[in-house]
Amino acid sequence: MYRKFAFEGDVHDTLSLIPLATRRRLDLAGLKVSREGWAAFPLAERAILCHLPVESDDEVRVYRAALEHFALRASVKLEPIDPSESDRGRWSTAAPPTALVERLRRHGLALPAPWSTLDDETRYCLVKYSDPRKRDESFTALVRELADPLRARTLAILVGGRGRRMGGVDKGLLHAKDSDESLVSRTARVAQDAGFTRVVLVGRASAYEHFGLEIVEDRPGVEGPIAGLLALLDRERAPFVLVGCDMPSLTSSTLARLAEGSPTRAALAPRHAGGGKWEPLFAWFHPARLVSASAAVADESARSFQRWLSRDDVDCAEFSLAESEWRELEDWDEPADLARS
16 A cells, blocks of 8 residues: 555546655656656556555565566656665655755744654655745645644535525525625635635535636435535545535634544534434544445435434544534524524
8 A cells, every 4th residue: 555645636546647655666766757658557557656665675676677567568768867866865864854944944834743753755755845846735735744634624515405495596605794705705715714725615516616616526326415425535535524505604713623633533523412413514524434334325324414424334423512613503594594694
């Protein structure tokens, strides 16, 4: 199993580009391949090059031989790299390199752990991304993911409801009283204030295309709001927070607290007193811990968020809220709700 960073997006599904962890393998083998050359390899061979180990000198030799064999079969040209680039000493230094320290300082970040305790792969990734040619967003995303892999950086806004009780309008486009800001715009802004680096819209989202946000369509063949959650579990790797599009009172502080997640549980959601109903549209999910629950959804579970969250393999824990925080979860279901807000 090779290390898959969530900030790299869908690279690990398509292998259309070389993942960061695989670049370390290529560097240690002393060879580089162009983007076009990488794409010329059959998908199975790209996967092998991602998974083959390179921790010992013998493993590096095997890796290089496999790479050269695949390149010969695909008529792909390999280029030697500067020997200094393939030297573990470049990142296995006694102290973090100056360029890395400076870039961390510039962004107000810190190492995810003391340098002496970091493994070879983590050190490589940090040194690789301290290169000034790497985008600031990628560098900060890498450092934050290394430092806190359980914290959700993606906020998913469920927009697929038909709003029948609201007269068939798209509720996320409604504006709060005395405001020019739509609910979706407000939620995206609050998410940014809470430290989220990515906002996606989930469900039937054609009315929201002008926002320019990423859209995730519901999982085919599943009805109801849970279709959006299952679609996210199909494609996301890092933890994420799911919220409804019609909550005008959410605050960044409550969102940030939920985003911290759980070190052991697969999901977190508020629950009404006495073992009552869950609040699934203000919840944290860890996709890697929900594989079986996502894959084996019974028909009755697919129609009910409540039954799905109560499954043993979902392992949802209660997220406690103060009374004032519960009021943030009030949503707009019918015109009278707008008047009360």
